[in-house]
Amino acid sequence: MSKYVVTGGAGFIGSAIVRGLLREGARQVVVLDNFLTGHQQNLDEVRSAIDLQRADIRNYAEIAPILSGADVVFHEAAIPSVPRSIDDPVPSHEINIDGTFNVLRAAASGGVRRVVYAASSSAYGDTEVLPKVETMTPRPKSPYALQKLVGEYYSQIFASTFGIETVSLRYFNVFGPRQDPSSQYSGVLSLFIKAVVERRAPTIFGDGEQSRDFTYVEDVVDLNLKAARAPGVSGRLYNGGNGGRITLNEAWRLVQQIEGLTIPANYGPPRPGDVHDSQADVTSAVADLGHAPRFSFEEGLRLTLAWYKAQQTR
Numbered sequence: 001m002s003k004y005v006v007t008g009g010a011g012f013i014g015s016a017i018v019r020g021l022l023r024e025g026a027r028q029v030v031v032l033d034n035f036l037t038g039h040q041q042n043l044d045e046v047r048s049a050i051d052l053q054r055a056d057i058r059n060y061a062e063i064a065p066i067l068s069g070a071d072v073v074f075h076e077a078a079i080p081s082v083p084r085s086i087d088d089p090v091p092s093h094e095i096n097i098d099g100t101f102n103v104l105r106a107a108a109s110g111g112v113r114r115v116v117y118a119a120s121s122s123a124y125g126d127t128e129v130l131p132k133v134e135t136m137t138p139r140p141k142s143p144y145a146l147q148k149l150v151g152e153y154y155s156q157i158f159a160s161t162f163g164i165e166t167v168s169l170r171y172f173n174v175f176g177p178r179q180d181p182s183s184q185y186s187g188v189l190s191l192f193i194k195a196v197v198e199r200r201a202p203t204i205f206g207d208g209e210q211s212r213d214f215t216y217v218e219d220v221v222d223l224n225l226k227a228a229r230a231p232g233v234s235g236r237l238y239n240g241g242n243g244g245r246i247t248l249n250e251a252w253r254l255v256q257q258i259e260g261l262t263i264p265a266n267y268g269p270p271r272p273g274d275v276h277d278s279q280a281d282v283t284s285a286v287a288d289l290g291h292a293p294r295f296s297f298e299e300g301l302r303l304t305l306a307w308y309k310a311q312q313t314r
Ligand code: UD1
Pocket: 080, 081, 082, 120, 121, 122, 123, 171, 172, 173, 174, 185, 186, 187, 188, 189, 191, 202, 203, 204, 205, 206, 210, 212, 248, 271, 274, 275, 277, 278
C-alpha cells in the first residue's frame, strides 16, 4: 500500500491535494502541518480517512519519521505571500528555504521515491515576453520569489545527487474554495470575494492593470497527481498555470457582474516586489505530464463564490 505525505496538508492547496488523493483511492494519506496558516477545518470532511501529524518542517528530527517510507511527498508547506516575506522575512526564509531543505533531506534518507515541490511563478519576476516559459532566466523580485526558487534549485540538486526523484511545479496564482481571506496577505481573489459578499469595496494596489494567470485549485490538484506518476521527469520544472491572463480590474468587474452589484474599488499605492504581468506557457506540462486544465477563470470564480456564500449560511 503506497504511502503519501502532504506537507502543509491542512492548508488551502494541500488539503485539496489530500482530497484528490483520497478520490483516486489512496489508502494511506499522511498530513503534516504546523497549523500556522493551515486549519483543521479544511480537513473536516476527510478527517477519519487520514493520518494527521502536527509537525514543523523547521524541525528535521520531528518530520523525518513522518516522511520515511512514503512513495510520494507533496511539499506544500510554506509561508506564502510576497508582502509578508518583505514585512517579516525571517519565518518565511526559515520555512521556505530551511524547511524545504529538511523535507528533501528527510525524503532522501527515508527512501521516498518522489517529492513534488510547490514552486512559484513569482520566480520569473518581470519578463519581457509573455507567456512565461520554463527556459527563461528567473528574475526574482522579492524574498518570497527567491525562497521558492532556492527550493526548486535544491529539488534539482537532490534529484541529481541524492538519489531521489523530484518534480517542481511553478504555481500561477491559485484560487478556489478554502483559500483563507482573513489576512492582509491573503490571495487577492479571496479578498475580492470576501469584499463582495460583505458588500464593500476591495483595495486594488496600483492601477489594477497588472495581470495574473489565475488558476483554479482543482486544476493544480490534477497536475500534482500527474506529476507524481509521470515517468522520466525527475529533476524537471513545470508551469502550473491555466495559460490565460486577466487584469485585476477585469477580475473585480467579473466578481461584481456575477453578484449583480456595482461597488467601485478603492485604489492604493503599488505594492513593493509586485510582478506586473503573469501568464503561464503550459506546453511542457501538457506534453510531459498530460496536464489538461479544465476550469476557465469564470467557472472557477463562480464555484469559489458559491462556496464562500454557502459557508456564510452554515
Ligand atoms: C505571488 C505569486 C504566486 C504565489 C503567491 C503566494 C506572482 C506573479 N505570483 O502572487 O505564484 O502563489 O505569490 O502568495 O508573483 N492585490 C490587490 N489588493 C489586495 C491584495 C493584492 O490589488 O488586497 C494585488 C497585488 O498587488 C498583486 C495581485 O493583486 O498585483 C495579486 O496579489 P496576490 O494575490 O497577493 O498574489 P501575487 O503576489 O501575485
